[in-house]
Amino acid sequence: MKSKTPHTKEPFTVPEGYFEQLTARVMKRVEREAARPRAMELPHATRQWQRAGAAAAIVAIMALAGYGIASPGDDPEREATGPHATENAVYTVDEVADYAMLDHQDIYEIISE
């Protein structure tokens, strides 16, 4: 049997007793979450090694990125027109569409003016 969601002009319904049972279900999950052990505190020396390792990894990544940017043979024009660029352009239009509250047709019309 179904119950209508009250105080609404909308036609959505829920299973019988849904809201009555919901609180207990949610609180069970909350209690499981609250009972989870906190992350263990590592000994001081281990944390120092961890930090050193993380710092080395960051330096290595920056060095590789710098090499990638500066390396000859990169074709910025190809980067801008390759498949990844198209994928990124579509993702950016999606973001703009969402945050500008316009759909894709609105944006394309604006761009083409």
Added chain:
Amino acid sequence: MQIDEKSLLGLLADERTRRNAFEIVVRQYSEPLYRQIRRMVLSHADADDVLQNTFLKAWQGLGGFEGRSKLSSWLYRIAYNEAASLIRSRRDSLPLYSPDGDDTQGVASRLMADEFFDGDETQAQLQAAIHALPDVQRTVFQLKYFEDMKYSEISSILGTSEGALKASYHIAVKKISAFFTSLY
């Protein structure tokens, strides 16, 4: 019995009363949050998942909530983000309700076949037309039209200016009207 937000915040801030206070929050806000989520994701099963995740995120984020916005606005914002995240994750799959503007008729048909949808075909078409709007436009329309929420509160939920929201609502109304004009 409803408890006012100020009292609830006081109870939530105290570790001794936090759990019981949160249970009251769940009881008090589950229906309005469910309605907002359900409008976005359309299926009851998805709405149930998102609603539970919303409350879990709220519980986890209680420590960071400083009370600068209303508790209800904060909860609505979490719910909106969770629902929008689910919708985005479905973009590349074949879900029951795909946010695809070209598939409005498909969405309406699936709604009519949904055991937890009690409306007629016109209501199904309306929901499908709303579902085809961009995320923020859709949310503004739903909160304004179905909840009669003030622009100031919608602004607090979405972090968008009232002027932009008014423009967005106007555009949404025009699109939905145009959709129905094309049908009949």
